[in-house]
Amino acid sequence: MASLGRRAGSYICSELCGSVLNQRRYSSSRVDWKPLRPMILKRIKSRSKEYPIKRMIPVAEEVVRARQIVTEGVSTLLNVVPVKSCKFCPEVHIGATGHEMKTCHGFKRMIKDRPHKWGPGNLNDILVPVQAFHLKEMFQDEIKHDQRFDFARVPAVLELCHQAGADIPDEVLYRSEQLSTAVRGNSQQPAPILPDQLRYIGQRTLDAWESLRLGVTKLLLVYPSKVCKHCSEVHVGPSGHKARMCGVFKFEGWKGMHKWKKAGVDDLVPQKIMWHRRPHDPPVLVDSGRDYYGHAPAVIELCMQVGARVPPKYHCMMKTHGLAPPIQ
Template sequence: MFQGVIRHNQRFDFDRAPAVVELCCQAGADPFDENLCSNTWNSDSVEGGVIGAESLSPDNLRFIAMRTLTAWETVRSGVQKLLLVYPAKVCKYCSEVHVGPSGHKARLCGVFKYENWRGAHFWKKAEVDDLVPPKVVWHQRPQDPPVLLNEGRDFYGHAPAVVDLCNKAGVIVPSKYFCMMKVQGLSAPV
């Protein structure tokens, strides 16, 4: 069931899609269905539209942040459920992802200078973080100094950037992120 090796000059002869989109297509979703996205976001639901940050009231910002955090959680839990049914693989040495029964054999792994692996992909089972990576940022708590210092990096908390951004807009963060954010943790010693 493995495919033949795709040569370097053939790499653009095949269609590529984002991994989450391909996973949803294998589950039966139609990516060209216009009704698919109509229920998730309606720009008319925010009064006055989103022209600039100054046009949004704090309530509108909180509403947008709440919808964003809900969408983030929905995407991550949906990908988790789809990965239980449909196989997906990620290369251990590069950012290549394959959704389907076997990994492809395109020789793209290690062709860039910053990649240390030269050769075929080394496939491993994909996790949610491989398909929907949480970009983690430092989370500044009220007890932290205004400028985070290198000496206190063991005391500061982290959070996915989406969660931290929604928290700054006034949304209450789900409790599963509290240990990562070190909400009740100590501040760095001075």
């Protein structure tokens, strides 16, 4: 009786194993894709009908409003708070005089550990401009190299919001270059602003900055965007363009072709990280104390200078409760 049970069990196991193996073999090697090809091509062509997603349109409109508030707030604060930028590298410092740390690498990164040469800063030193091609349709053909001048360049955040369904006027979409030039060339003495008004502008700008980054993070979960692995070129769309503008491989085998990867919020809305001076630090940051000083995004540091409340998530980066450098 026991032997009969063992034979029945082995027979059932062999039948089950054979059916599983046959099923695996069928699913991996016997699928005929020819009948499915028309359906797949039709699905690819009709995917544009699903965009823009109606639930994401309010998010895109909120991002456009937050970006406008951040731009206006930073432009106003730059007339009150002194900002310095290095002439040979992207380093920025908020204060009457720049720091004395030797962290300059030059505009071609051919040197290192050199002192900075400070000059007056402008809007682009705080809000790093990120441009992208303005597409007529989200799922259009790839931009070829000889078509790169046929498409306008607009801020990448506005292009993302445009593809997400936000109604952006042309004077806002193409105003970025005019705004930076106007801020740089404005030498008139601004009207004095009361401290309470400055604190309100700083807090409003900081809150809008956080709302801007949060909204862009939400949009990137739905709308595809690409960034080059070797340069800062950004393309908003399902696939990158074919314009050969990558400077890393310009004279090598790649011939300036970009190598795309998925973009993040820091690629579209970069945080300009700068050194942060705490209350117990010396008036001028010196090179010997670089291991003790903290960092902060430039927008957060600018708003904090006029009394805005910094979110707790930045306290670790700023080393708020860290030790001061030893006195020499």
